[in-house]
Amino acid sequence: MIKIVQALFANSMLIVILVLSGTKFNNVPPLAKFFDPFGGFWNNAEVAGIPLQEELKIQGLVEPVNVIYDDRGIPHIFAENDHDLYMAQGFVTARDRLWQMEFQTHAAAGRLSEILGDISLGKFTTLDFDLHQRRIGMVYGADNILLKIQADTLMMANSQAHSDGVNAYINALSPRDYPLEYKVLSYSPEEWNPRKTALLLMLMLYDLSGSSSDLQMSNTLTKLGKELTEKLFLNYPPKMQPIIPEKTDWLFQIRIPESPKGGFTPKVGLQVSPIQPNPYNGSNSWALSGKRTDDGFPILANDPHLALKLPSVWYELQLSAPGVNVYGVSLPGAPNIIIGFNEKIAWGVTNGGDDVMDWYEIKFKDNELNEYWHDEQWKPVQKVVESIAVRNGAVIRDTVLYTHHGPVSLKPGQTSFNRSIPVGHALRWSAHSEVGDESRAFFQLNRAQNYDEFTEALRHYAGPPQNFTFADQRNIALWHNGMFPNKWRDQGKYISDGTDPAYDWQGWTPHEHKPHIKNPKQGFISSANQNPTAPAYPYYLGWDFAPYYRAARINEWLSSTSNAQPDDIRVMLLDNKNLKAEAALPIMISALDSVELSEQCVRVLAEVKGWDYFNDANKIGPTIFTVWWDNLNAAIWADEFDPNNFLWPPGDRTIQLMREERSSLWFDNKQTAEVENLNDLLLTTFQKTCRVLDAKYGAPGKKWRWGKHKGTDIAHLAHIPGLSDMNLNVGGDKGIINATSSTHGPSWRMVVSLGSEVEAWGIYPGGQSGNPGSKRYNDFVDEWVAGELAELLFLKSKDEKNARIIGKLELN
């Protein structure tokens, strides 16, 4: 008897332990599975490098494909036809970055709760996030993109081939070889399809064209009235140097729509919430004509500024097949090269910043929310039920209302958690339906041999709006490109009247009328997200572009160059000059000249007075200026404008006020009885700055250095601890050519010289492999921090010999 009990007990214990160690609890992965050296995380420790020779069978390839790996881990894909080329791109990219591809598209589709359950992500939960994605129509937009691709047979075939390549990798994967994050988060990869590629494009559309300040601007309009609002928030700010130089003549006549009479007073929205695209998603790009370079051939440079993440946003590779030989960076999950060069041309992109996202106040018939008023009649609301699966929880259902404008992202009474989504407002966003055929645009761009083919490729491109810089052996050019709604002046700057057709989008800017320039006399072209044109340009594209800082500095460099070499351009990319500080500091310091300061403050003042306005990592001046400016900016505006519901006027406008209207009432703190002036604010904020920095770092010294204070982080995509690279010591900041902030910066730096042989250099802060157990996870980071660029190996054939080739993979 006792033997039975003992046996039962022992076996039960065994089973219990097996079950416990095989089950995931909260955020802890199944212990035994995770620590198993044969299939757990240990299995992701990379022991061998890239094999010298490897052969893999992939079902569906028409002919063999050769993938040549160089010493930086870049795959150079040589195929005999486009189908195989894209299938190989899918396979090879998945082999390095599968988890990233999947996780990003889950996030785009609002499916994070499926993987993570309903957990807190800081200021909001995964469920909040997923609901947000559904309500702003991320999946709706992706489905429309997919329809457009499907209508283009050739592009659909490429997309399908790419998916098949990804799936060939997934299907051959056994659980022990899953990427690390699948093991940590305890889930498995699912099948890839062209719809996921469309979702990836929606993600880029969101990051680059998904921000809107209509709500905040409407609040300001209600509070201050039209005149004052327009004085603080200028459509064309001071010192602006537009992308298309001012003196450009626009050789066409057009009629833009008239503003509606009477205007519309939107209701004040409610509490705005934290999910927004990063406002500093932007970039620099410029091109020098042969007149200004050492070898007489154009040079092109580009550095897109995005959130710095591991695995990196970009994946470097070369694609070669009959008709195409192109090198550059791609987005894992989509075919083609996005930024790069081929044997004849080079191109780069910077964010356009046009206003292609507008909010419409909807007047519903009643609480049933079945009809809304537009154009003098009641129109039906379409209701779509979204289902969100929650791991370890119930399925959440959310009904999203659709009007002809777009989805009503919040119904009356619902709480918003996105800073800009007002209640009962519908979203008109070009990402939803005015979709171009971006895959064709890039397909053709990859193959373009000259300027005409370049502009033809751009026709197919709708969004996100970008400035496309171009260079070939003899020309430089730029097109401000995308689908731009034909608006009346200021349309969409505030919340629009959803009942009045005059507020609808009235058609599109014809392709030929989009701002563009070719071979300007000045011998250079640049873009840094600033206003694309001077006010003389007939169309209204938007109002919220980047201030003049980066553009002015770039132009200063370029206009003084007559024999630039590629390395000079590299140095330019690293330029740390802070034009905002150059404009603001003299004014700020002048107030302290005749004031009694504490000994502590005297030292700090001396430090910042001696600063040369360069945000170099080892300098102390940038730290003092940045902290002081942030305090000053808040002191000026926070009393008037609650940052949760209002935008503060941009820094360059504030500096203009400081310079030209010193006695403005804006400097008075409304919350105190006395009337403060600018000098008062400067003094108090400076003293605060000294105190704060002293408390944090002690007396001015090494700890005050900008690189340390800023602490640039390259965070893991899912913020899994241990998988990020934190606290990198880098200079720069937003508003500076080297736009590296604490989380954001040049995600790719590229310099291309268009001689008889194209030569190029590039780097990104990460590595080709998405495996944290691989040396190639972050092997480029140190070089990027040091400001170096690697020489890019551009092979002309699969048989080319080169000492930098370290491995070959044959797919057949």
Next chain:
Amino acid sequence: MMLNILAIAILGYIGQSFFPWWCIAIVPFAVAFGRGISGVKALIAGAGGIGLLWLLVSAYLHFASGGILSVRIAEMLNLPFPLLLILITAIIGGGIGGTAGLAGYFTRQLFFRKTNEIQI
């Protein structure tokens, strides 16, 4: 004793090359059941065998790969130093192996009257 430990380690290695992680329970169970060793010996052999196997394989992977993953995982799990991971791996493996060995012993007791103790 050593023979049992080595046998379990080697059989475990072979098993894990083909089957998922839970075969580390089957091997000590089977050996303890089949060889009829005493309960204490079954526990030690199971824990030692699988513990040794997991210790050696994880240590090899750690050192051969330059330890870069271990550093990150240690940070992920809030451990003071990466080598601890090898220890924890061995303990988890050993814990399951020992329990399995013991279960094998008790199960054998259900079917056989005497323990067939072979002195090595």
